Amino acid sequence: MISKNQIKNITRLQQKKYRQQEGLFIAEGVKVINEFLNSTFKLVDLFTTKTFNVENETLITEAELKKISALKTPNTALAVFKIPKLSLIESKGLIVALDALRDPGNLGTIIRLCDWFGVKQLLCSKETVDCFNPKVVQATMGSLTRVNVFYIDLNHYLEETKQTVFGAFMDGENVYASNLPTEGILVLGNEANGISQSIEKHVNQRISIPRFGDLQATESLNVATAGAILLSEFRRSN
């Protein structure tokens, strides 16, 4: 059984304002929930149509699940977890930074890419979509448990950092011919506008993915696919 009040409290976690106020977020589906349960994330409530054999579990009906789910097709269970307190950013290793990324699907894909390529720290400008947005949580497939996402004043951070800052630009150096280090910060820009002028000032090395099509070919790659190719290049060459 789930009360009207609980339904209200859960569904409003679909909004960033309430997630920040409560320090909570929702995850859905057996696979995704299990990834969070097997991590350091703290479970607050689990509403499920089939038992997980955990504490804080409430068995509910499909109809009740539908009332609290953010998915078009709810999948077995919905869990409420605490948003973890992050430690400090360590300026070492390969770091990815996002400048005002807007699309939840793109952020989810980039978090999965970071996980695949062993990038432990993802820095997001404050304008970047929230990583605890339900769409992002579902798109990451649990990678959020292994990648630390920091929302910061990116401009200020890049101004102070001693690491080399890389950015993708059309006029950058051919990434296949570039000598890429094992450490550094790779900046990816906004879907429509790319890297903003204020962030561009802090870029030390401009890189670009060569185009192989004819002159009329597409003018840009999607930010997640460009990120995939660039991370692959950083890891391949080291």
Place this chain on the structure above:
Amino acid sequence: MISKNQIKNITRLQQKKYRQQEGLFIAEGVKVINEFLNSTFKLVDLFTTKTFNVENETLITEAELKKISALKTPNTALAVFKIPKLSLIESKGLIVALDALRDPGNLGTIIRLCDWFGVKQLLCSKETVDCFNPKVVQATMGSLTRVNVFYIDLNHYLEETKQTVFGAFMDGENVYASNLPTEGILVLGNEANGISQSIEKHVNQRISIPRFGDLQATESLNVATAGAILLSEFRRSN
């Protein structure tokens, strides 16, 4: 002015059945429509709130545009184009083949990637989402005008082809260490199930993208990001 009958005929092109019956598809927004207008695609009707100075143009109001648009936020214009008659597949160069890809966004991203990397031919199994689906058309950003998409019996085609067939598998050879040719067919699989068993039989070279995270890391990459990395590898090494 736009009639009720016209509205019905246009909106039903959002369904594959009617696109195939009529041999027509819709494209929206100034930028995307201009890419098709500047290609060999044949315009049938253009409904727009601002003139394009072309024949077959009907000026309409924002309210009318809303009635025919497939977008949440309609953008200036909607055009109806003829689905082109394709020539025969040429078994040369680098070709991408999709085995039952279901997500329109992924197909759109892969068509853009083909365009970027100079892949002129994209083979789709009959179960793959239709490339003239409005979501795919919008996601391709005009790349559909430069990449020929063929819907075929993929199993039969791969059985007959003399080109080398490459497929991505977890247990494949490290793609960074592989000797990749300039010609061949790269098969990408379904989002949930990967490459099907019947298609797998025709794969001559199994390749894989190494994972750099720890052992617990994400079990797979999104098909579009995996495709991005693999196409980048094919082009980089030649």
